[in-house]
Amino acid sequence: MLHKVLRTIRENAMFNEGDKVIVAVSGGPDSICLLRVLYELKDKLKIELAVAHLNHNIRGKAADEDAEYVRQFCLNLKIDFFIKKVDVNGLSREKGISSEMAGREARYKFFNDLKQQINADKIAIAHNANDQAETVLMRIMRGTGIEGLVGIRPVRDNIYVRPLIKVKRDDIEDYCRKNELNPRIDKTNLENIYRRNKIRLELIPYIKENFNSDIIMTLNRLSDTLKIDYEYMESISLEKYKLYCKEKQKKVTISKEAFLEHEAIVTRIIRKALSYITGSTYNFEKKHILDIIKAQKGKTGTFVSLPQNIEVCNNYGDLSIYNNTCKTKKDILEYELDYHKINVVGKNKIIFRIIENNQMMNFHENKFTRYFSYDDIKGKVTLRYRKNGDRFNPIGINGTKKLKDIFIDMKIERDLRDKIPLICFDNEIAWIVGHKMSNKFTIKENTRQILEIKYEGEEV
Incomplete structure (x- = not known):
């Protein structure tokens, strides 16, 4: 386990000497394994650890017992422990989003606030190879593109790191047993009421039994293969974006010459423009990208409205993409x-x-x-x-x-x-x-x- 995790850390340059690392720990097998492994490797890596635990206030007494378990675990290892309670169901109702999404937002806000508070460098998350496989399957069923099939990245924004991303859940649970870590078990993970749980509890076991007994690592290899192709396409499209696009005050003008490129490059240029204006490409689907391309092929003045108040206008073949809420009335x-x-x-x-x-x-x-x-x-x-x-x-x-x-x-x-x-x-x-x-x-x-x-x- 230590060898495999250390190799993943080094291959992805996850840590620098002297980094202060927040480890996100729920108390379950994955996060407890991550904490214990990083504790074993901290001197070799020359990093400092702190633990963040979010109580979602969903599971009542069981959640309080999870928090106490993590606190005692950190006390035994002499690691700083930080906890926060959030009413995730209340947050879900307030924002009109699922409890899963609300929980994710609450966790990452807590992690990022704590990072600022204690001047940390990295945030370690316990995603593993099974999580990767489940994510890839979920995205295949949604009809994702190459970027979606890359799945969970080992390092994101040079802040979030996933040292267990190449480790299967069976190996994690075996590690916990051998080291008598006695992690907490969240019983909601055993209920097939969420889409991811259904994939974990029903679809993957079915594929293992009937089609491919090593489906977890097969999907991880698919993700790794596509990551190489994706990064190459991204590097080319970034060069073309800089060549053909002009950014100004949350507006991007794409030169008509950009649309002479291959469609694979054109779609990426458009996505980069949308990301510059809105901060992400969330809520923008393939049909929206195709609507933008169609607008460019139309006549001057052709106009398209998109989600998040985005407007697109053809100006003699050049395309202007902007947020109409930025326009002063x-x-x-x-x-x-x-x-x-x-x-x-x-x-x-x-x-x-x-x-x-x-x-x-x-x-x-x-x-x-x-x-x-x-x-x-x-x-x-x-x-x-x-x-x-x-x-x-x-x-x-x-x-x-x-x-x-x-x-x-x-x-x-x-x-x-x-x-x-x-x-x-x-x-x-x-x-x-x-x-x-x-x-x-x-x-x-x-x-x-x-x-x-x-x-x-x-x-x-």
Whole structure:
């Protein structure tokens, strides 16, 4: 056992010398085996151990006895012991999720909070080869891809480590018997009321008896084989993602050239974009990825709504993927500006200067400084954002045109149009900031005074 675990630790570079390791211990055979093995190896590995135990408040007196057993076990080994109680069923009802999911959330929150509290480096979890096989089978039945079939990783985020991942449950139980560890037995693990328990108690024994007596290690070998292929594909897709994608403020723009790549690369690029925006690809299924690819093949303006408030828009073949909750509803906001002071709107400044027409000026200074005929300005000056029905009279065009059509002509991405400031004179749009001026307020030969407007701040 020690040799097998030590080899797994070294092959996956799980620990560095001096690491402080939190061991997650429920009191069952797997976690008690893990704790005892790491205790035996701690001097060789030069690591320090601490134990975390979460009481789910589900099994009443039995759960309290589990906690006391783990506390005494740690006391005998002179290892720091930390415990927390959580009402998992209450958490499940509050969040509207299963008790299994609520328990998992509670455990990992406890582990991560404790990691910060005691300044630990790693968190050791007691997943084993049987857990891996069960996970792979569950994901096969859900129709997963290569990433799902990789299963439980030996190391995740360089924090969570699984030293028992190559050890079968039979060997764990045998180790506990030989060393007289007397672990606690959670009777709910023997009830086939959960999907994983049904796989463990019914499906795997059936496969062992009728098809493959070594199905546990066969599924582990499948996972290992696919892990190699998956890591190679990930390295290629990461290079392509960096080449074709532009990230900005929780938005990703994917260049049209990306969609000339093989579909295996394209789907991974899209998943990386979704992960950047939402933090994970949870809730995104294959059909959503295919909807995004279909949108790119459509015409400009093709629009797709996805889970987690994600929107996708085709902009002349390039795809913009963004979270629509990040868009400020600026169309309902309007700010009256004062000629005689520096106007501050959010992170932006609008500065006015009234000058005589005979003064020297650089009309091409930059796109965020523009000059208007002050003689033609009536009423108040405001800054606002586009509204439905807005029209604009750009230089070079007789009459007005829909602002929406002007944005389309300028190839401004759909999700940016609500963010572009508009300077208005008496409710008439005079300047699409950073872009176009109105023909009505241009400087003429007989203009006596000129209004200079400088816009400083966020560029859209």
